[in-house]
Amino acid sequence: MSKRIGVVGAGTMGNGIAQVAARAGYHVVMRDVKEEYLQRGLATIERNLARDVEKGRLSADEKSAIIGRIETTTEWEALADADFVIEAVSEDVAIKTEVFRVLDRTTRPEVILASNTSSISITKLGAVTRRPDKVIGMHFMNPVPVMKLVEIVRGLATSDETCAQTRALAEEFGKTPLECGDSPGFVSNRVLMPMINEAIFALQEGVATREAIDGIMKLGMNHPMGPLTLADLIGLDVCLAILNVLYQEMGDPKYRPCPLLKRYVDAGWLGRKTGRGFYEY
Incomplete structure (x- = not known):
């Protein structure tokens, strides 16, 4: 080898x-x-x-x-x-x-x-x-x-x-x-990114606070961290890039990136690596 x-x-x-x-x-x-x-x-x-x-x-x-x-x-x-x-x-x-x-x-x-x-x-x-x-x-x-x-x-x-x-x-x-x-997003991101995106839509629409959204997914679905915390760890620019690929390649509106995600990326709030994303670090 x-x-x-x-x-x-x-x-x-x-x-x-x-x-x-x-x-x-x-x-x-x-x-x-x-x-x-x-x-x-x-x-x-x-x-x-x-x-x-x-x-x-x-x-x-x-x-x-x-x-x-x-x-x-x-x-x-x-x-x-x-x-x-x-x-x-x-x-x-x-x-x-x-x-x-x-x-x-x-x-x-x-x-x-x-x-x-x-x-x-x-x-x-x-x-x-x-x-x-x-x-x-x-x-x-x-x-x-x-x-x-x-x-x-x-x-x-x-x-x-x-x-x-x-x-x-x-x-x-x-x-x-x-x-x-070889399908857009493979398995991991094809399943993960729509979940993260939906959590961002829920935040944008005022359905719940960031802490409540993450807490519900952690305690209710047994996820080790909530989707917004995970997005901050991955990097919001990376999440947006993957969602853009899924949206362009699949042509399916369910992959459309949330406008709030785009705004955060435009602001340079990319998550942990910049000290600010959905949370402050």
Whole structure:
């Protein structure tokens, strides 16, 4: 199995994926456009692992070894000898297709190229490469080091062998891979985003306060956190991007993003990462 994992993007998802790969014993090359993004990503990994050392889940030596397996770069060429690459850049089809074009030119032709997209078509991403059979969705959940699920998404051309190798890698990362077809939002966001959107409509219409909406879903449906708190954790810009994909691709009004969500995104109130969303942080 692959021993050198390329991760494109050092943000929330990228650094989480790099952490679980390095923890599973892989050498990781994490690439981003700016050195400061890479340093921020490494600092997050360092913090996460320090917490594990404090709680006795990891020794200080193991922590150092994990960090030592992560190499950072701003150069595409550093991914030339990767055995498997996972893309985790912004949820934007133009940015992702460009990344896949570059990866197709940079990596060896037999290397699998996986996308951590939460809603963009894997078939579309595969079509811009000369290896659509080796392009697959590997949708991790946030926070990556904690959440067990990886949604494995087959594009129209994805081969059985690519699927089998990707499932095996997810298991090596300590994850549970579950497979689905290449449909907008896959399963996770096709079910989750309309629920979050409906909670925002309920807030907009004054049906209940944010605390009551979240409390009802937590206590009544046994959800670990309410939909508005979850939206703040995911990022309201990310929620809006996914709903826009669902709405455009399905053409069904039930996916129409709530105007209040759009207003918050316009205001730059994106949730936890900006200190304000439906709640203040």
